[in-house]
Amino acid sequence: MLTLENLTLAYPDGESGTLLALDSVDLTVPDGQMVALVGPSGSGKSSLLAVAGALVTPTSGTVTIDDRPVTGASAAERTRIRREDVGLVFQQPHLLxxxxxxxxxxxxxxxxxxxxxxxxxxxxxxxxxxxxxxxxxxxxxxxxxxxxxxxxxxxxxxxxPAVMLVDEPTAALDQDRSAEVMDLLARLTHERGLATVVVTHDLESVPVADRAVHMRDGRVSEH
Known part of the structure; x- marks a missing residue:
């Protein structure tokens, strides 16, 4: 299970201001569930994946995977978490x-x-x-x-991994290939008991997910 509690990620913005990439985000993804994370560009979706995947340390809040803390872990432990606990799927495969x-x-x-x-x-x-x-x-x-x-x-x-984090896996694919990839992710999630978050702009693929979470201005909401 992936649990995000009261996550905030702030960046300096100008001489005196800050930009909130994540603003008090709470999200729980149980084992065996695929969540579609949808929202406009710049809404914080990629920031959420980066924090959940131990790539970026949040300004405040906590991330846990199967009740094991990710935030506050040492650099070596975060590396182990990325290697063993989290499966990261980027938009481009970057194959050699x-x-x-x-x-x-x-x-x-x-x-x-x-x-x-x-x-x-x-x-x-x-x-x-x-x-x-x-x-x-x-x-x-x-x-x-x-x-x-x-x-x-x-x-x-x-x-x-226990958690799968997927960033726009169908961005470069046609409609048929997109559907196949989303169906594959859903099957793997259910068969392997993964807690999966898929960032997507493809609203047609959202029904394949078990639930949809909408993101805007660093905040999440469910409808």
Whole structure:
């Protein structure tokens, strides 16, 4: 479960002012639930993901994952949280052109110190989970946009996370591929008991989520 309580994130704005990227945000995402986070550009959606994923420390408030505190953790502990507890899926897959789909996932495990034999098995399992097992030996230029995004999602599954944070996964995809990716995220959320937050501008994909949370001016609301 992901819990955000009274989160505030403030940046300096000019000589004397501050900009509130997050303004007293409260949000709870239970295991096995996918939340669609929608709102205009600049509303704070990406800031929320960055704080929830231990990439940015909030000005105040708390983040907990399965009742374990994220805020206040040491730099080393935050690194461990990002590696083991949180799966981050960015808008662009950022795949290395010289590596196969399998090697992309193995590299992420190698950076965390996992043995090559173990990482290969885990990578094949993650690719199978997103329907990409037959494309394990293909490089990015041999994959469609939707397939590259599936590899991106598989990479986020490598640490067997409790929380999945996904930033605009369908921004560069057509309508059919977008629907497939959103359906995949919903299935993985339910099958693996993930607490998933998906930032999206695609209102057609919102019904796939278990609930929708709207964000504006750093605040969240549910309707």
């Amino acid at each position: 052109p010289s590596l196969t789909a399998l090697e992309q996932l193995q590299l992420s495990e190698a950076l965390s110190g996992t043995r090559p034999r173990d990482s290969r098995s885990a990578a094949r399992e993650a690719l199978a989970a997103v329907g990409m097992e037959r494309a394990a030996d293909r490089r990015p230029h041999q994959l469609s946009g939707g397939m590259r995004q599936r590899v991106n999602i598989a990479r986020a599954l490598m640490g067997r």
